[in-house]
Amino acid sequence: MTPRGAAPWLRFSVALLLVGMFAALAWVLLGLPPRSAGLQPQVAAQMAVSGVDHPVTAVLLNFRGYDTLLEMAVLLLACLGVWSLSPAVPPTDETPGAMLAALPRQLVPLMVLMAGYLLWRGATGPGGAFQAGAVLGAAGVLLLLTGWRLPVRWQGWRLRLLLIAGVGMFVLVALAVVPASGVLLGYPLPVAGTLILLIEALAGLSIGVTLMALFLGGEPGASR
Amino acid sequence: MAIATLLGWALDGLLMLVLLWLAWRVLACKGLFRAVVLFIAFGLVLSLVWVRLDAPDVALAEAAIGAGLTGALLLSTLARLDALDAKQDEDASS
Amino acid sequence: MSVAVLYAVTGLGLFSLGLYALIVRAHLLRKILALNIMGSGVFLVLTALARRAPDGPPDPVPHAMVITGIVVAVAATALALVLLRRVVETTGQPRLPDPDSE
Amino acid sequence: MAAEHVSLLPVLLIFLPLIGALLSFVFRRRAAGLGIATAVAVFVIAIALAFSLTRPQRYPVGGWGAPLGIDLVVDGLSLIMLLMSATVGLGVSLYAGGYFHARPQLARAFWPLWLGLWTALNGLFLAADIFNLYVTLELLGLSAVALAALGGSAAALGGAMRYLLVSLLGSLLYLLGVALLYHAFGSVDIALLGERASAQPVTLAALVLMTVGLILKTALFPFHFWLPPAHASASSPVSALLSALVVKASFYILLRLWLEIFEPLNPGRGVTELLGLLGALAVLWGSLQALRQTRLKLLIAYSTVAQLGYLFLGFPLAAAVGPAAWQAVIYLALSHALAKAALFMAAGNIVLFGGHDRIADLDRVVQRLPLSLAAFAIAGISLMGLPPSGGFIGKWLLLEAAIEAGQWWWVVIILIGGMLAAAYLFKVIGFAFTRAPVSHEANAVPPVMEWTALVLAVGTVLLGLWVSPLLAWLATGNPFGVGP
Amino acid sequence: MNHWYDWVPLMLLGSSLLPGLVIFALPERSVRLRTVLNLSGAVVKLLLVGWILRHIYFDYAVLFETRLTLIPQLDLALRIDPLAMLFVTLSSVLWLLTTIYAIGYLEGAPHRSRFFGFFSLCVTATVGVALAANLFTFLLFYELLTLSTYPLVVHRGSDKARRAGQSYLIYTIVGGVLLLLGTVWLYTLTGSLEFTPRGFVADLEQRHHPALILIFILLIAGLGVKAALVPLHGWLPQAMVAAAPVSALLHAVAVVKAGAFGIVRVVYEVFGVQFAASLGVAVPLAIVAAITIIYGSIRALYQDDLKRRLAFSTVSQVSYIVIGVALAGPVAAIGGIVHLVHQGLMKITLFFCAGNLAETLGIHKISEMSGVGRRMPWTMAAFTIGAFGMIGLPPVAGFISKWYLSLGAIEAGQDWVIGVLVISSLLNAAYFLPVLYTAWFGTPPERWPQARDFGRRETARALLFPTLVTGASALLVGILAATPFSPLAWAKLIIEREFY
Structure with a gap:
């Protein structure tokens, strides 16, 4: 300054x-x-009704779910801000070297599998939406580096729909459970686990796509 | 038992020092490219620290997002800045 | 003087180093790096002090906060980097215009 | 307290703009329509909340309750802030409808960002949890920076960059304060912290860190350098938003923390006197700089720096006189929001019509836009604190508090600030009466833009007359405590 | 707001506010509609005033009051009482005449919608100042008066006009700030600002008296700017650059009178005359007023521009009212208050004549006025009546007020005031009689600077009719002073209420 x-x-x-x-x-x-001990005892006490077994995921998606919702909105708005600033500037697309071209064919399917595993494991151990999203994003970056481009069909509202899927689903679930539990984000106990998984799946997907869009540094297909 | 805690202390001490030294080098070294690479290393060491502090979730997130993605963003921005400089020099000279 | 508090002090160290670089360094990319390091410093303070739980698992709430913080940090960094690129495209140099040269 | 019927209105105030943002991002062609519809809906809900609120309401999100979950709280203070952002928000949305009609490229980005910013504002005014405040603060900062950079000009981008750096630094300082408070007292809920916090070094450290972070984001005097370039070079609906609403959000957090956590520990007069002094310097420095400006939007931006100074006079006065000082400060903030939004909109019309914003040769333009000039003058009257306006009532209450406290130096500052404001505003209004030849027919200004500016300006006059209901609303659940 | 009487004060305000707002929106070319609106507003107000006067004169007990609470103990209140009605009657009569005059004067001028809009706002503010039931409402309308008269002063748009407007603003805004400070300080001490006959601060403890003296100084300084007391009168001669109807409105009807009226309210209904005297602030006020009287007359001597001479004469004449109030005796008070009306009538006549001369023959300087009596006999006749009144010659109204002021001075034991009155009368004669002499007995030049021919009549009907009416009324008020309906009788009624 x-x-x-x-x-x-x-x-x-x-x-x-x-x-x-x-x-x-x-x-x-x-x-x-x-x-x-901080809040560890309180979290442990409420673990039974939180719908997941892993304390961090319980805090992230149930006890302080409202924070996570807003934080995903932050990520989405950052992507919006990036799009408003400039059109997409794909990395230099001279044809990648042999090694780099071969890498995604092996790695990307593995990373997608890894992302799925992390997502599933989030309920019982360290993992969850953000880590899965990050791995998906890394796979996307790898593809972009090796010259892959988003097909034009996917650059319109479909991409935008994917981007908002995470926050949109979270908002939908948050409001949908109000009649059942009488309060926002109050997952009714029997379905809490499945709801959290549903939210995490879409969140992971949209975080992955958002991180990829951020790497592009602008709005794909926009003219400047 | 004493040796394990001793080793633990040594590892933690080492990690702390490496962390601080890397941070200082990122902020003070000459080239920008060197700074970004050191920053990625800093992110990885930080993931180790999270593991030492029994925070596996944070370690995963840090490794994937903090070091990986932020590093990728930094590198691509650096590449674009150099491309811009090259274009400006060529505009200036032509 | 448990390990946790020591790590927290290291976090403070990172915070102070980052703040020094943010103020003194002129290049915008350097400032963005400084902000990231300050963020990591604060997260280190948050997570380290969570480890003070006597035995058993550490306090999960700071961990959740740090994960949220990391995602927010990457969002802010992405926006800052694109803004930096646009500033360099329009003004030609990666520095802030002098405050009084409106 | 969670058992009895807990109305959903506060939740709707947060989720409606968020849903609006998502929809306007996906359905781009209908973004403006969606945006204005959301604005009207949020305005109606805010009014409904105002009339239905009798006692402060605590809304436990997820049903978990304070230490573990996050609560939303609505009391008099947050209600007035919500009404402020609803009124100015509706005005700016209508204005932006006209402004961006001719710029579809920018409109596609403006609406989702603006509704996201509105979500952050409403979330911030309702939050009762300091980490949740950090997330809303960050959401607010990023969307405000993206909006400020919307113009795409070199000045706008430079201003937005500096704004982003300062905003992130402020948030990190604030977050460090949150970390200290959480690990010292085991909770991030403001009410619980209020009970558990005791006068220890860690509380003082948290107070200093959070205060510095927040006054950085509120652009109080030594840290005001980033505000004028960012607010002046942004497009006019965005400047109206930034000056009227965004800058007040961080002041609101500082006030909330001060009232519920730090003041009960009476951390000594040093802090309040320092904040009051910085406020006084802001009033003088901002006004003098505004007087010196040759460009209209920079003049109005420096006027924001000055008017924010008044808000910080509340700290020393409240320490001496109690809640009356805070009522004055909040009333000043409310009338400044409406007046500043109307001022920036009128300036936007003048710049749009004339093609430039040099004050010196403004007279040809001004006489072709009577409505915008009337809006500028009426809003200016409120900023000067002349009756009949909300600004006058706020200034009257602040003077009353200062005289009762016997602190005459604040009285002098308030009066000098008013006179300087009259000086730099009449410098502009004076141009309406020159004999300039009638100017060329530049691009005409859509009528909706002139009328929204005028309606907001008339709103400041209504604030000067319709005072007691607002003060009654402000006092629900006496947010400012009972006073010393 | 339950009884329909409570709507009467608002109707008084609305009768000039509503036409004003409508006129603002009128396009420039709809002249006839604007004239109709203007005149109808003025006539409605006059009828309303007449009805209230008849009502008040018979059963004095009825209370017309509109009250709106803003802050718990502070409300916006308008109340009709004899003192207010004196000022409202004066302003509504003269507003009607000045409107007619302005319509004639501004024939074909640009920006007339804007002019008449602010013209009506200014009168609304004046009526608000008169009807204010507490110091807070008074302050509100006092500042609104500044805001609505500034555009009138700068209406011409020339650089000179804008500089005059700037100095007008600086004086009045500083004055407003002083008044605001005094009012808030008083409010923190007393807790209520309601005007009550014989004042409401007398019962404060002893330790507040120094503060009360400071508050008195602040209030009088704030009001003194508009009442043109000596050190604060600078803006008034400069505001002469405005058009004649504006200077007439400013000097005879609205601004200057609002200041003097404010001083009357503060001395009588905030401090109370006896308490002010006991505080020892009454005599210094009298001294300042005396200095203004003498200073104004002396400066008037040296002015060649007719309107600047009249402006300085106004500076001295208004202080007659202030000195009447400051002498703390009932008889002097009657003189001061009745002069409020008399000075209004006389001064507006003089300004109308000055306007006629400027508009018809293009005469601005006194040196150019030689032999103008032959060319415009009626205008100069009215001018002569006004001049005689100013000097204080018997049949015209001015004599009445000077007579009561002198009696009051003797009764209050301040004999030096009579000296001041005599000197000022001599000075008045010194700067008015030469003007009359050159006008009637001088030789007319072959060609007037910009002579405009109006056929048989000497000038436009709309310019001549108001001048003659105000001239005649200045004379009638003097002659019929003893009748029950004269301003003098009304002033006695007011003083009765203030003193006993």
């Missing part, structure tokens, strides 16, 4: 200030009680 090539005395004073801040905050941290 300061102009180019800040003057040396400015650098020194900023450094001094930041060291002071660091020291004060470190001292505060050391002052915290060494042993504290």
Whole structure:
């Protein structure tokens, strides 16, 4: 933020200030009680009614599901912002080397399988929508790097539908359960697990597509 | 038992130092490309730290999104910036 | 002086380093890297202090917060990088225009 | 408290704009129609909520309750903020309908981003959970930056870039504060934190971090440098949004945290006096800079910096006089939102019609747009704090609080600020009365744009007359506590 | 707002506000509709005033009051009482005449919809100032008066007009800020701002008295800007650059009178005359007024431009009202309050004549007026009546107010005030009689600067008729002072209420 090539005395004073801040905050941290369980007991107590077995997924999609919904909206809006700024600029598409061309044929199906596994495993262990989405996104980036382009048929509203699938489904489920449980995002116990899986599946898919769109750095097919 | 905790401490100490050193190098080294590559390494070491802190979910997310995707975005932006510089130099010279 | 608090202090270190670079470095890509490192620093503080749970599994709530934070961070970085590219395309140099040169 | 009938209105206020954003993103050709329909619906719901709210309502999302789940809370303060964003939002939506009619390329991006921003605003005013506030703050920041960069000009992009960096820095400082508070007191719910927080070093550290982060995003005096370029170079409906609503969201969070967590620990007069001093400097610096500007939209942007300064005078005055000071500050914020939105819209019409926004040779343009000029003048009257306007009532209440507190230096600042505002606004209004030859027939301004500006300006006059119901609404569940 | 009487004050306001708003929207070319709207608004207001006067004169107890609570203890209130009705009657009569005059004067001028729109807003604000039942409502309409008169001052659009407008703004906005500060401070001390006869601050404890003195100074300074007290009068001569109807409206009807009326309200119904005297602020106010009287007359001597001379004469004449109020005696108060009406009638006549001369013969300077009496006898006759009134010669209204002011001075034991009155009368004579002499006995030049021919009549009917009416009324008010319906009788009724 300061102009180019800040003057040396400015650098020194900023450094001094930041060291002071660091020291004060470190001292505060050391002052915290060494042993504290945080909300772990409460989460463990409610695990039975959360519809999943893994605490982090339970917190992410059930206890603090509203946060996750908004956070997926953040990702979607960032993609929107990127699209509003510039048309898609595909990576330099001179034909990829032999090794790079061969790589996606082996890796992409494996990564898709991996994403599916992570999604499924999210209910019982570390995994879930975001990790699956990230792996899908990585597969997409790999394809884009090796010259694959989104077919034109998929660049119109279908792509946009895919992008909003995650948030859209979350909103749909959040409102649909209100008559049943009387409160927003209150999954009725018997179907809680399946609902969470449904949301995670679509969320994973749309996060993967969004990350791929972000890598493109603009709106595919838009003219500037 | 003492050796295991000792080893654990050593590993944690090493990870912390490497983390801080990588962060400093990312922010202070000369070339931008070098900074981005070091940043990807920083992301991977950070995933290790998450594993040490018993946070597997975060480790996965960090590795895939933090190091992987952010790295890819940074590299592609860097490539486009260099392409822009090349075009500007060529405009300037022509 | 458990390991958790030490990691948290490292997180603070990352935060301070990032803030220093954000203020001092002029190149916008460097500033974006600095912001990412500051974000990782805060996430480290959040997750490290979650490890202070006596025994058994750590507190899952900070983990969920950090995952949300990481996704938000990648969204912000993507937007920042495209904005950076557009700034360089229009103004020709990857730096912020001087504040008083309206 | 979750048992009795919990009305769904607050939830609708968040989900309607979100659904509107999703639909307007997919169905691009009908984006404007969807956007305006959503705006009307949200406005109606906000009014319905206002009339139906008797006691503060706590809405447990997912049914889990405070420490584990996230709650939404509606009390007087959040209600007035929701009404503010609903009114200005409806006005800006109608204005944008006309503004982007001729620019379909930009309209496709404007509507989903704007409705996403509106979701973030309503979510932020209803949130009772500081991490949830972080996510809404981030959603607000990113969509605001994308909107600010919509113009695509070099100045807009530069301004948006600096705005993004400052916004992200502010959010990270805030997040560090959240981390400290969570790990010290085991919850991120504001009400629980209010009970559990005690005066320890960690609370003070969290207070400092969060306050610095939030005043960065509110562009208070030393950190105001990013606001004028970003707000002035954005397209006019976006500038109206940024100045009227977005900047006030982070102030609202600071106020909420201060009232419920930090003030009960009375952290000493140093903090309140410092914030008051920065506010006073903002008023003086912003007004003097506005006086110096030669371009219309920059003048209005610096006027925002000045008017925000008044809001921070509330801290030292409330410490001395209690809730009356906060009522004045919120009333000032409400009337500033309407007045500033009308001002930017009128300026937008003038720039659109005349093709430039140099104040010096503005007179030919201004006399061809009587409605926009009337809107500019009426909104200007509210900013100056002259009766009959909401700004006058706010200034009166603030003066009353300052005199009762016996802190005369704030009285002087308030009065000088009013006079400086009169100076830089009449500098522009004065051009309406020159004998300039009638100008060429440039691109005409769609009537809906002039009428929305005028309606919002008349709204500030109504705020000056229809005061007691608003103050009654503001007092539901006395958000500002009982006072010292 | 239950009884239909409560709507009467609002109807008074609406009768000029509604036509004004409609006129704003009228396109420039619909002249006839605008004239009809203007005149109908003025006539309706006059009829309403007549009805209220008849009503109030017989059963004084009836209360017309409109009240809207804004902040819990603070409400926007309009109330009809004798003091308010005096000012409302004056302004509605003169508004009708000035409208007729302005329609004639601005024949074919540009931006007339804008002019008449702000013209009506200005009168609405004046009526609001008169009817205000508490200091808060007074402040609201006082500031609205500034906002509605600024466009009138700069209406011409010339650089000189805009500079005059700028100085007008600076003075009035600073004045408004002082008044606002005084009002808020008073409100924090007393908790209510309702005007009550004989004031409502007397019972505050002793320790508040220094604060009350400061508040008095703030209020009088804020009002003094519009009442053109000496150090704050700078804007008034500069505002002369505006068109004649505007200067007539500003100086005889609206702005200056609002300031003087405000001082009357503050001294009588906020502080109460006795308490003000006991605070020791009454005499300094009298001194400031005296200085203004003398200073205004002296500056008027040196002005060659006719309207600037009349402007400085206004500066001194308004302070007669202030000195009447400041002398803290019932008789002086009658003189001061009745002068509010008399000065209005006389000064508007003089300005109408100045307008006639400028519009018909293009005369702006007194040096150009030699022999104009022969060319425009009727206008100069009205001018002469006005001039005699200003000097204080018996039959015309001015004599009555000076007579009561002198009696009041003796009764209040402030004999030096009589000296001031005598000196000022001599000065008035010094700057008015030469004008009369050159007009009647000078030799007319062969060709007037821009002579416009109106056939048999000396000038347009719309310009001449209002001038003669105001001239005649200035004379009649003087002669029929003793009758029950004269302003003098009305002033006595008001003072009765204030003092006993």
